[in-house]
Amino acid sequence: MIYFDNSATTKMDPSVLQTYDAVCQNIWGNSSSLHSWGEKAFNLLEQSRKQIADLMNCYPDEIYFTSGGTESDNWAIKGTAMEKRPYGKHIITSSVEHAAVMNSMKHLEKMGFDVTYLPVDDEGRVSPEDVRKAIRKDTILVSVMAINNEIGTIQPIEEIAEILNDHPKIHFHVDSVQAIGKGVEKLIRNPRVDFLAFSGHKFHAPRGTGFMYKKRGRMIQPLVDGGGQEKNLRGGTENLPAIAGMAKALRLLMDDEDQKVAHQRAIKNRIYQHISQFDKVHIFSKNDETFAPHILCFTIDGVRGESIVHAFEKYDIYISTTSACSSKKGDIAGTLAAMKVPEKIATSAVRISLDEHNTLEEADEFNRVFDKLYEEFKMINS
Amino acid sequence: MQYSEIMVRYGELSTKGKNRKNFIDRLGYNVRQALHEFPNLKIAAHRDRMHIQLNGEDSEKVMARLGQVFGIQNFSPSVKVERDVKKVQAMAIEMMKEKYHPGLTFKINTRRSDHKFKYDTNAMNDLLGGTILQAFDDIHVKMKDPDVTLRCEVRPDGIFLSYGKINGAGGLPVGTAGKAMLMLSGGIDSPVAGYLAMKRGVAIEMVHFFSPPYTSEQALNKAKQLTAKLAPYVGTIKFIQVPFTEIQEKIKHEVPEGYLMTIQRRFMLRLAEKIAKKRKGLAIFNGEALGQVASQTLESMAAINDVTTMPVLRPVLSMDKNEIIEIAQKIDTFDLSIQPFEDCCTVFAPPAPKTKPRIDRARQYEERLDVDGLIQRALDGIQITEINSSDEFMNANQESFAELL
Numbered sequence: 154m155i156y157f158d159n160s161a162t163t164k165m166d167p168s169v170l171q172t173y174d175a176v177c178q179n180i181w182g183n184s185s186s187l188h189s190w191g192e193k194a195f196n197l198l199e200q201s202r203k204q205i206a207d208l209m210n211c212y213p214d215e216i217y218f219t220s221g222g223t224e225s226d227n228w229a230i231k232g233t234a235m236e237k238r239p240y241g242k243h244i245i246t247s248s249v250e251h252a253a254v255m256n257s258m259k260h261l262e263k264m265g266f267d268v269t270y271l272p273v274d275d276e277g278r279v280s281p282e283d284v285r286k287a288i289r290k291d292t293i294l295v296s297v298m299a300i301n302n303e304i305g306t307i308q309p310i311e312e313i314a315e316i317l318n319d320h321p322k323i324h325f326h327v328d329s330v331q332a333i334g335k336g337v338e339k340l341i342r343n344p345r346v347d348f349l350a351f352s353g354h355k356f357h358a359p360r361g362t363g364f365m366y367k368k369r370g371r372m373i374q375p376l377v378d379g380g381g382q383e384k385n386l387r388g389g390t391e392n393l394p395a396i397a398g399m400a401k402a403l404r405l406l407m408d409d410e411d412q413k414v415a416h417q418r419a420i421k422n423r424i425y426q427h428i429s430q431f432d433k434v435h436i437f438s439k440n441d442e443t444f445a446p447h448i449l450c451f452t453i454d455g456v457r458g459e460s461i462v463h464a465f466e467k468y469d470i471y472i473s474t475t476s477a478c479s480s481k482k483g484d485i486a487g488t489l490a491a492m493k494v495p496e497k498i499a500t501s502a503v504r505i506s507l508d509e510h511n512t513l514e515e516a517d518e519f520n521r522v523f524d525k526l527y528e529e530f531k532m533i534n535s
Numbered sequence: 536m537q538y539s540e541i542m543v544r545y546g547e548l549s550t551k552g553k554n555r556k557n558f559i560d561r562l563g564y565n566v567r568q569a570l571h572e573f574p575n576l577k578i579a580a581h582r583d584r585m586h587i588q589l590n591g592e593d594s595e596k597v598m599a600r601l602g603q604v605f606g607i608q609n610f611s612p613s614v615k616v617e618r619d620v621k622k623v624q625a626m627a628i629e630m631m632k633e634k635y636h637p638g639l640t641f642k643i644n645t646r647r648s649d650h651k652f653k654y655d656t657n658a659m660n661d662l663l664g665g666t667i668l669q670a671f672d673d674i675h676v677k678m679k680d681p682d683v684t685l686r687c688e689v690r691p692d693g694i695f696l697s698y699g700k701i702n703g704a705g706g707l708p709v710g711t712a713g714k715a716m717l718m719l720s721g722g723i724d725s726p727v728a729g730y731l732a733m734k735r736g737v738a739i740e741m742v743h744f745f746s747p748p749y750t751s752e753q754a755l756n757k758a759k760q761l762t763a764k765l766a767p768y769v770g771t772i773k774f775i776q777v778p779f780t781e782i783q784e785k786i787k788h789e790v791p792e793g794y795l796m797t798i799q800r801r802f803m804l805r806l807a808e809k810i811a812k813k814r815k816g817l818a819i820f821n822g823e824a825l826g827q828v829a830s831q832t833l834e835s836m837a838a839i840n841d842v843t844t845m846p847v848l849r850p851v852l853s854m855d856k857n858e859i860i861e862i863a864q865k866i867d868t869f870d871l872s873i874q875p876f877e878d879c880c881t882v883f884a885p886p887a888p889k890t891k892p893r894i895d896r897a898r899q900y901e902e903r904l905d906v907d908g909l910i911q912r913a914l915d916g917i918q919i920t921e922i923n924s925s926d927e928f929m930n931a932n933q934e935s936f937a938e939l940l
Contacts, residue, residue: 172939172940175939176939192753196936197936197939199929200936200940201940204940214870397936397939397940400940401939401940404940
């Protein structure tokens with residue numbers, strides 16, 4: 154099996170599963186309980202938090218555990234909106250965000266907030282100048298993703314941060330679900346960034362866990378009210394087995410990150426070099442530092458993305474029609490539409506997404522299968 | 536920017552006359568303690584300044600630590616350039632680029648410790664100023680209060696360029712003002728009092744009262760962790776834990792409720808004084824702020840202070856709670872202090888303590904107790920630990936979880 158759909162989800166690391174299992178069996182106290190059994194769980198929770206904070210180069214009290222990327226995005230956005238409503242109702246975002254951000258924005262619009270959706274260029278990138286122009290007196294939040302999940306564009310976070318330095322009151326949220334462990338730490342750890350959203354299962358941790366970075370001093374309202382957990386900002390008994398597993402997964406992920414990123418770039422490059430030779434192939438993800446190392450989005454003209462996915466599946470190769478979250482709906486990819494790619498081409502788009510465990514041999518095998526399928530598809534597209 | 540050296544300017548030391556050498560030696564020692572994690576540094580404490588050669592160590596990290604050492608007015612990271620005017624000019628332009636914006640004003644400030652260098656101070660000022668004026672548009676020389684002062688120091692081993700001064704922690708080198716005991720509870724105020732004592736050069740030792748099983752292990756660990764937070768200013772701090780259970784139980788049993796707190800505090804002060812005398816401390820510091828709680832009215836202080844003639848110093852006495860919190864946040868003890876563990880002050884707190892206790896009554900109630908015996912048994916049970924800034928107490932089960940994570 155060749156699994157090239159790591160932006161959808163990743164396989165849980167066996168050692169992470171061991172941690173998960175051990176915590177379920179041995180450290181199942183409630184970390185809010187006063188007795189030593191609860192204390193034990195509390196200690197593990199806080200050690201997990203500290204480990205994540207150390208890896209993220211921030212303070213432990215800046216890490217908040219959530220149920221995943223979607224909740225983290227929802228929280229940063231809606232929590233800011235609720236907190237800062239008295240100061241303004243204007244929000245700026247891009248038109249290529251993940252559904253978790255996009256639909257949070259739609260929700261806020263229904264509640265009377267005013268959202269500016271910035272256009273993107275033909276590489277799916279927001280222009281920092283557009284951000285500058287969009288800022289108003291009542292702007293309370295700017296939300297731009299770090300790495301696009303559909304085609305892998307790296308957004309100009311540092312340039313936007315630079316602009317926002319002149320507007321210190323505006324919250325700056327960066328959806329970083331696709332960016333963790335992908336060699337862009339400098340970008341997501343920019344000091345002007347106030348919020349970051351992460352999802353555990355995108356880096357070999359269990360489902361149902363994730364975390365949000367919230368810079369010290371930034372205030373938001375809770376989304377989930379409850380029994381005082383997470384400094385009274387996110388109620389609910391902590392999912393400790395998953396959290397401990399995630400802390401471990403993050404450590405493993407960031408160990409030797411440079412080498413892993415180079416490895417993924419090499420695999421991407423091998424496929425890129427191969428498929429770019431074909432006339433009917435159109436590639437949206439560039440093969441350079443301005444795009445993520447692990448995402449390659451392309452089309453074979455005249456063949457629907459769905460057909461390409463199933464054709465590869467017959468050879469036990471798993472890829473995706475752009476974002477897994479929207480792929481079942483059959484809509485054309487949001488990012489490609491925003492890039493003004495004609496619908497006819499966009500419906501052909503498929504996405505390869507890698508992780509550090511993929512190999513160059515898998516790339517070669519993919520290329521062989523690609524050649525075969527390309528020939529077969531000539532029946533319908535030539 | 537890859538800095539090669541940090542130049543440190545002393546604080547009030549300069550005014551200390553004959554003691555100056557002691558102060559500088561002590562500061563040099565404290566700086567070495569604070570920077571012991573960076574083995575490649577070369578630290579030289581001279582009469583007027585201290586020079587820290589980085590030898591490749593991370594300047595940001597070194598400066599973060601240096602910013603905590605008392606007795607330093609400010610410091611400047613500098614770049615070492617060969618004694619070649621062309622190279623100095625090129626580096627000066629590089630450095631100005633980092634600060635440049637249209638309309639910027641600047642001046643050059645040259646000092647020469649090597650008077651054999653072929654250009655004198657004025658010539659160097661001219662050479663560098665001229666280069667910068669040519670290299671940037673809309674940049675102006677201003678002698679009084681410029682945006683940037685580029686300092687150029689000509690020494691036999693090279694030319695050092697720096698701009699920007701980073702404020703140090705101020706105060707006096709810890710240890711130059713003698714030793715004292717700090718009564719550390721675990722609340723917000725006492726660590727701040729400790730910080731302020733150190734700021735004026737006092738070496739402090741922590742006296743912490745604990746009352747198992749009424750107070751938890753966590754409360755003790757919290758006090759130790761607070762000590763670790765204050766350790767970077769000095770290197771290490773001694774933590775003296777004093778068992779207080781028997782005293783509290785006896786007081787609770789014998790003394791009317793309104794005087795529980797007053798008598799308890801009298802015992803604490805007696806113990807602190809005994810410990811101070813034994814350890815050659817000259818005074819007792821605590822975190823009392825006037826009027827904050829029942830034990831901190833003037834009447835209370837008088838009734839409690841009655842047991843000793845040793846100076847009891849209260850650095851936060853006249854501060855508002857908000858002011859104390861501001862400092863606590865600055866020194867990063869606040870979040871720890873507000874963690875809700877029962878400590879020895881809260882467990883036996885009576886519902887309505889007297890805010891105006893009378894000294895004669897306090898003395899009278901104490902006659903019911905075996906004061907000397909209680910004090911002696913508490914002193915016999917003392918434990919002393921030396922605490923380092925990197926010590927971890929709050930997560931006592933550290934080892935068992937490392938393998939899970």
